[in-house]
Amino acid sequence: MARSLLKGTHMLVRFWGETVRHAIYLLNRLPTKALGECTAFEAWMGRKPQLAHLRVFGCVTYVKNISSHLKKLDDRSSPMVYLGVEEGCKAHRLFDPRHGKLQVPEFMVVDAFGTDEVIVAADIEAATEDVTTLTVAVVPMTGASSPSTPSSNTHTASSPSITNSPESYEGPVHFRSIADIYVNTEEVIGIDEEEEGELGFKKCAQEHVVYTRGEGEASILVGVHVDDLIVIGSNTEKINKFKQQMMIEFEMSDLGILSYYLGIEVKQQKSRILLRQSAYAKKILSQFKMADYNTTKHPMEPKTRLHKDLEGTPVDATEYRRIIGCLRYLLYTRPDLSYSVGMASRYMERPTIMHHKVVKQILRYLKGTIYFGLVYIKGPQEIGIFGYLNKDLADDLDGRKNTKFMATANAAYHALWLRSLASELTGVEPKQIVVEFVNTGEQRANTLTKALPGVKLATMRQLLGVRDLQPCQD
Known part of the structure; x- marks a missing residue:
């Protein structure tokens, strides 16, 4: 409202x-x-x-x-x-x-x-x-490092914003509106439009933190997150030239081949790329004192039906939300946890012992699969986008909501976005969405919509590309 x-x-x-x-x-x-x-x-x-x-x-x-x-x-x-x-x-x-x-x-x-x-x-x-x-007073911090000071392990540094030395400071600077602050302040994060033109880059229309330069084998892609850059390309000479150009403009460190990014461990091999969050998972188990618990084969027992449990005994809601927040970040490399974590997320307002038991089981399952992660295998040159969806016919015990239409619409939305993104980055010929029936044995979305028994869960993990990557551990 x-x-x-x-x-x-x-x-x-x-x-x-x-x-x-x-x-x-x-x-x-x-x-x-x-x-x-x-x-x-x-x-x-x-x-x-x-x-x-x-x-x-x-x-x-x-x-x-x-x-x-x-x-x-x-x-x-x-x-x-x-x-x-x-x-x-x-x-x-x-x-x-x-x-x-x-x-x-x-x-x-x-x-x-x-x-x-x-x-x-x-x-x-x-x-x-x-x-x-509105009147806003901007007071410079004395004794602190300048906002323009680059860190020692970043890929690129931000351009400086307005700074005042303690000697020249004469008191708070008052502005009558936020517009005045914008007029009197300069801040550049990552690559701005002027630098983008000087370096010959084009901002991706479908994903604004991605920039492209060149075409075909000579093309390179740059992903920007705050002051970190990921550079992708098949031409080493072109990549090295880009890094030299960036070092002229910014103070930056070349961290080499990507191996760790935002808590995700990356291992690049000749025909595949491995992603996992094992170190982060260990921190979660240690933080919530679950490192010594027994493991389990399921993140959620099959046929588990959660509801609001209005008559149940409440547990610490703050602690419950902290656990859920940590687990949700794991979903980038652990789609096998999506259903159980998603269900537990619905009850953060008033969690009870019932919900807390489910969360503890997820953590026990995580301990037994701590080195699991995603494997991306090199495929053919022609790009094909395949999505899987499964309907939920009023399985919500609280609202009895039917999610069939929402699931279909959401899948179509993501398919269109991925198609547009792939077309923009690689020049793929756009095609229409084709809907086909998928039998239960190949339905990858099953693990995202229901709690599966051990054998089926293992099968779905394989189809989703989730593998035990402990043998690949350094």
């Missing part, structure tokens, strides 16, 4: 300033390693911050008007949008979509009902301002 309130105003850009304001407010009240897990607020004020007054940014609020002059049929409340906390006090900043104004009620009592808030205000017209009049 909050989204619809904001959308109706056609002024979403105006709220960037409020977003920055609230983000800074939160960061000053969160622990940081630089201060020994102390908050910036505590270091400055000498006391711990109070957080009970905080609400979800952008949530719907209902402001109750308790003025005495209201008529019998006048509205007693108005829907508004929560935009953070007023500086210097705990008053809430609220956006009124009817008048396009930001209001700060003088007196408020807040009660929470689900995701919405009821705010009782003594005078909702007490303090109004236009959202665009």
